[in-house]
Amino acid sequence: MGIAASAFIEELLQWMEKNGFESVDLTIDDDFYYDANYNYIALDFKIEAIVGYWITDFFSSLGNQWEDIDGPIYCFLHELGHSQTLKNFTYEEKETALQSTAMFALLEPNKENTFLYWNTPIELAANKWAVNFLNTTNSNIITSLVTIFAKYWNKAVEEEKIHETSIYSAC
Numbered sequence: 206m207g208i209a210a211s212a213f214i215e216e217l218l219q220w221m222e223k224n225g226f227e228s229v230d231l232t233i234d235d236d237f238y239y240d241a242n243y244n245y246i247a248l249d250f251k252i253e254a255i256v257g258y259w260i261t262d263f264f265s266s267l268g269n270q271w272e273d274i275d276g277p278i279y280c281f282l283h284e285l286g287h288s289q290t291l292k293n294f295t296y297e298e299k300e301t302a303l304q305s306t307a308m309f310a311l312l313e314p315n316k317e318n319t320f321l322y323w324n325t326p327i328e329l330a331a332n333k334w335a336v337n338f339l340n341t342t343n344s345n346i347i348t349s350l351v352t353i354f355a356k357y358w359n360k361a362v363e364e365e366k367i368h369e370t371s372i373y374s375a376c
């Protein structure tokens with residue numbers, strides 16, 4: 206993990222600890238997801254910008270009152286939402302969700318299909334939790350989260366690219 210990525214994870218963990226999410230851990234991987242078995246959130250620096258615009262629109266449709274927040278922050282809050290809402294679903298509901306996730310992965314990754322996916326029960330619960338968190342939490346807490354992402358996200362993305370290039374050139 207690069208320098209910016211490490212510092213980012215550290216500060217984000219501190220933010221989570223301070224705000225009641227101390228049991229949830231963080232890692233970097235090739236996708237955004239929440240692992241319920243080990244209770245950690247994975248962040249992906251290679252997330253496509255378009256997904257950020259889609260989730261911004263989706264959160265607006267759910268009544269998000271914030272503007273000018275970058276997509277990756279919403280993606281993070283979506284995963285944090287899973288960590289807070291997944292326990293409300295039965296084993297069967299979670300199994301069904303896994304199947305629908307696999308099905309949606311086969312579809313064209315466009316806005317329409319992504320919105321359909323975000324409207325499935327478990328995804329919608331995470332999205333609604335995130336929007337409620339944004340709208341009801343002290344604005345200083347949201348602003349401090351935005352600041353952490355502003356400070357590190359783009360640097361970490363650049364680090365990731367350099368890292369990938371060095372892997373290819375080494376071959």
Ligand SMILES: [Zn+2]
Nearest residue numbers: 283287328331
């Ligand atoms: Zn999700």
